[in-house]
Structure formats: C-alpha cells, structure tokens
Amino acid sequence: MKAFSYSRPDSVRDAVAGVAADREAKFLAGGTNLVDLMRLGVERPDALIDVRHLLGHDIEPTADGGLLVGSGVANSDLAVDPRVRQAYPVLSQALLSGASGQLRNAATVGGNLLQRTRCVYFQDVTKPCNKRQPGSGCPAREGSHRDLGILGTSEACIATHPSDMAVALAAVDATVHLTGPGGERTVRLEQLYRLPGDDPSRDTTLEHAELITAVQLPPPSALYRSSRYRKVRDRASFAFAVGSIAAAMVIDDGLVREVRIAFGAVAPRPWRAHTAEDALRGQPADAADFAAAIAAELELAEPLRDNAFKVDLTRRMGAAVLTELAEAQQQGSGR
Amino acid sequence: MRVTATVNGETHQIDDVWEGESLMYALRERMGLPGSKNACEQGECGSCTVYLDGVPVCSCLVAAGQAHERDIVTVEGLSDTGELHPVQQAYLEQGAVQCGFCTPGLLVATHDLLSRNPHPSDPQIREALAGNLCRCTGYEKILDAVRAAADRMDGGPA
Numbered sequence: 001m002k003a004f005s006y007s008r009p010d011s012v013r014d015a016v017a018g019v020a021a022d023r024e025a026k027f028l029a030g031g032t033n034l035v036d037l038m039r040l041g042v043e044r045p046d047a048l049i050d051v052r053h054l055l056g057h058d059i060e061p062t063a064d065g066g067l068l069v070g071s072g073v074a075n076s077d078l079a080v081d082p083r084v085r086q087a088y089p090v091l092s093q094a095l096l097s098g099a100s101g102q103l104r105n106a107a108t109v110g111g112n113l114l115q116r117t118r119c120v121y122f123q124d125v126t127k128p129c130n131k132r133q134p135g136s137g138c139p140a141r142e143g144s145h146r147d148l149g150i151l152g153t154s155e156a157c158i159a160t161h162p163s164d165m166a167v168a169l170a171a172v173d174a175t176v177h178l179t180g181p182g183g184e185r186t187v188r189l190e191q192l193y194r195l196p197g198d199d200p201s202r203d204t205t206l207e208h209a210e211l212i213t214a215v216q217l218p219p220p221s222a223l224y225r226s227s228r229y230r231k232v233r234d235r236a237s238f239a240f241a242v243g244s245i246a247a248a249m250v251i252d253d254g255l256v257r258e259v260r261i262a263f264g265a266v267a268p269r270p271w272r273a274h275t276a277e278d279a280l281r282g283q284p285a286d287a288a289d290f291a292a293a294i295a296a297e298l299e300l301a302e303p304l305r306d307n308a309f310k311v312d313l314t315r316r317m318g319a320a321v322l323t324e325l326a327e328a329q330q331q332g333s334g335r
Numbered sequence: 336m337r338v339t340a341t342v343n344g345e346t347h348q349i350d351d352v353w354e355g356e357s358l359m360y361a362l363r364e365r366m367g368l369p370g371s372k373n374a375c376e377q378g379e380c381g382s383c384t385v386y387l388d389g390v391p392v393c394s395c396l397v398a399a400g401q402a403h404e405r406d407i408v409t410v411e412g413l414s415d416t417g418e419l420h421p422v423q424q425a426y427l428e429q430g431a432v433q434c435g436f437c438t439p440g441l442l443v444a445t446h447d448l449l450s451r452n453p454h455p456s457d458p459q460i461r462e463a464l465a466g467n468l469c470r471c472t473g474y475e476k477i478l479d480a481v482r483a484a485a486d487r488m489d490g491g492p493a
Contacts, residue, residue, distance in 0.1 A: 003355065004354060028398065031398060036378060039377070052401060100467075101466055103396075237461065237465035238465040
C-alpha cells in the first residue's frame with residue numbers, strides 16, 4: 001500500500017479545508033470500500049482525513065415530517081430504525097440485503113453512496129480501465145461483462161454502481177446534503193451521480209473536497225409506505241446484485257395513482273425509471289401493463305453478449321414486484 | 336502516531352503506529368492478541384471480526400488510527416472468567432472446527448447474534464454468519480454449535 005498520512009481534524013470545516021488543499025487527499029469514514037481499494041492499489045491517496053467522528057450519527061425528524069439521516073449513521077442502524085422500517089420499508093430491505101453484518105456495522109450512509117464499482121477490471125490494477133486510468137481502454141466490452149451495465153453506459157465504460165441503499169433512496173425521492181469549500185448545497189439523489197460518457201473517472205457530480213453530511217427523506221406517505229426491494233443475486237446472502245428493483249406504488253380504484261421505480265445493477269447509477277413511471281400513472285394496475293411499461297423503459301438498453309439476460313430479468317422482476325405491491329394493497333383495502 | 340484504546344476491558348497504549356496499518360495488525364502484532372486472524376484483508380471472510388464500540392466489524396478494514404479512544408473486544412475477551420464462554424464451549428463440543436482459522440471470527444459473530452437474538456431460526460443463523468467464510472466444515476457443525484450455544488446459554492430450547 002502506498003504511504004499516506006492520517007489525520008483526525010476537529011471540525012467539518014477543517015476536514016474540508018484539508019482535503020481541498022491536497023488533490024490527492026481523501027475523506028475516510030467507515031473505510032469498508034476505500035481501505036480495500038487502497039490495499040488493491042486502485043485508490044492511492046497521499047492523505048486520509050478521518051471524518052467518521054465529525055459526521056452526524058443521528059436520524060432526526062425534519063420540520064415537514066421527513067427524516068434527516070446523518071451521513072455517519074451506520075448502514076445497520078439505518079436499516080433497523082423503526083421509523084424507516086414503517087415509513088420507507090424499501091430502504092430497510094435494501095440495506096439488509098447488502099454486504100454482511102460486519103460490513104453494515106462499519107459502513108456509513110455517506111460512504112455507501114460513494115462506493116466504487118465492483119467491475120473486475122476496475123479492481124485489477126494489472127488491467128486497463130478507463131475509470132481507474134483514463135484513456136487506457138475497457139476490456140469489459142469484449143471480456144467479462146456478465147454483471148455490468150445495460151443502461152446509461154458508454155463506449156468508454158459499462159460499470160455499474162454497486163449500492164443497494166442508493167437504489168432505494170432514488171425510489172423515495174431522497175436528497176443529499178453536501179458541504180464543500182464553496183459552501184453547502186443539496187442535490188436530488190439521482191443528481192449525485194453522473195453517467196460516464198467519455199470521462200468515466202468521475203462517478204459523481206461532487207467537486208473535490210465536497211462532503212456528504214446528510215441524506216434527507218421526504219415526509220412519509222402512503223406511496224413510500226407501500227414500497228419494497230427485490231434483489232436477484234447468485235447466492236442468498238452477501239453478494240452484489242445481478243439485478244435489483246426498488247418500487248413504491250399507490251393504487252386508487254384499480255388505477256395507478258402514483259409510482260416510483262428504480263433499478264439497481266444495470267447502470268452506472270441507480271436507474272430511476274421515469275419512462276415506465278410516466279407510462280403507468282393513471283393506467284390500470286395489472287401485470288401486463290407493468291411489464292409493458294418496464295419494456296418501454298428498457299428500449300434504451302444496450303446489452304452486450306453476456307449481459308443481455310438482464311433485459312428480461314429486469315422486466316420480469318419489475319412486473320413481479322409491482323404486481324405484489326398491487327395485490328398487497330387490494331388485499332389491504334378489502335379488509 | 337500514538338493510539339490509546341480499551342481492549343478487552345484494559346487500556347492499551349501503542350506508540351509509533353503507522354497510519355496504514357489495520358486494527359487487526361495492531362491487535363495481533365503490537366498488543367499480543369493473535370486471536371483475530373488475517374486472511375482475506377478485504378472484509379469478505381470475517382476471520383478478523385472483533386467488537387468495535389459494541390458491534391462486530393472486520394478489523395482488517397479499520398485503520399489503526401480510527402480505533403483511537405474506542406472500545407474493542409476480541410475473541411480473547413469473550414469470557415473474563417478464565418473459563419470458556421458457552422459459545423466457545425459449544426463449538427468445542429460440537430466439533431465445529433477443522434483448521435480453526437475462521438473460528439475466532441465465527442465465535443465473535445455467534446456471540447453477537449445470541450446477544451441480540453437468543454433463539455435464532457436456522458435462516459437467521461445463516462444470515463448472521465454470512466460474513467464469515469469457512470472452507471473446511473461445510474457449516475453443518477457450525478450451525479449445530481450455534482444451536483447448542485443458544486440452548487446452553489438459555490438452559491434449554493425455547
């Protein structure tokens with residue numbers, strides 16, 4: 001591992017200033033991804049600025065009835081928070097489907113959002129990778145891409161974002177609070193991530209030395225309460241998604257009144273399915289319409305040789321989860 | 336840097352800690368606590384599992400500096416009576432050990448599971464131990480040991 005300095009500043013302001021002053025410095029929180037990547041030689045910071053103790057560790061109600069989740073909250077604590085389990089079940093389910101207990105205990109909310117792709121070429125410094133080393137090429141298009149993206153990818157990069165939590169946050173319209181050298185700002189979860197285009201080296205829209213301080217959840221509603229997460233993976237636990245969906249839906253008189261759909265493991269960011277949502281709003285809540293709406297979303301897909309199955313997988317998984325949500329509500333209202 | 340931490344109830348102070356070393360390295364090589372094992376160093380195998388501020392984590396992914404002024408319990412500290420902890424006794428009696436390399440991490444993970452859930456179902460045991468890989472046993476004896484430990488700690492099945 002490359003030598004680096006470690007410091008633990010006393011304030012967020014000092015931490016931001018410390019990273020801002022050094023292009024090669026990085027924030028450290030839970031360390032579950034960054035430390036791993038440093039050991040692999042993928043990340044080579046010359047300074048780590050520890051912010052774990054400075055980040056919020058609480059989940060607090062907001063004035064509008066939502067929740068403000070400090071970015072230092074452990075994944076395991078957010079998953080079991082009773083308010084989250086009741087009002088945003090999709091988020092709790094997504095968190096519990098990720099990693100192992102040990103990792104969820106250490107990993108923070110902010111760090112989860114900023115984890116890097118698990119593309120095997122990105123993680124192997126002996127191979128070319130446009131994300132790790134811009135301009136070096138992408139062996140994944142011809143090589144091992146079974147787990148990689150079909151939406152929002154580019155010639156330069158087909159990596160996927162690995163987070164489960166972020167997919168759920170996209171579906172519940174979360175916003176992300178940032179602080180940086182230029183002050184504070186908030187972005188919608190979707191806007192946190194950028195598509196690779198011809199510069200895959202940057203995963204997010206964050207500026208250097210910008211720090212995630214909190215994630216805000218909107219006020220509870222019937223929509224978010226009627227939500228769930230489904231994750232398809234190669235084994236039943238402790239594996240990244242092959243495909244996943246976070247969905248929320250409210251049905252009124254047999255019609256889709258409101259719906260949120262986000263797909264995971266198919267794109268460089270949580271893929272909010274706006275085309276499918278627009279197609280479903282006001283339409284009858286039945287399985288054929290669900291599948292057709294998701295198929296419309298997937299018209300943009302650019303699958304490759306070994307990941308074309310993700311198109312069918314995503315459509316079937318999506319239709320199945322929306323059907324389950326519809327049935328749960330019809331049973332609930334018939335009681 | 337100097338790191339001061341509470342380890343198994345005692346204050347430890349270690350000097351000249353290199354920033355890049357892990358908590359696991361500091362425990363094994365500087366504090367004389369080699370129970371936590373060094374295997375994958377990627378957070379995948381769980382052999383290095385310790386309690387950090389009361390929750391199990393992979394000590395290979397915790398920078399030693401991050402352990403400063405925190406509370407750590409290793410497999411050596413599961414029992415403070417001089418006798419084996421019931422979880423350890425159950426692993427011994429059930430033969431839930433072959434090469435033994437994964438055992439310390441599994442003991443800590445099992446200890447944590449039973450402290451939160453005294454009567455776990457088999458799926459709950461499997462999920463709780465998902466972060467601990469064993470390449471020898473096929474896990475059957477480990478599941479037997481967790482069930483036996485639950486009975487032992489509770490005086491019988493629920």
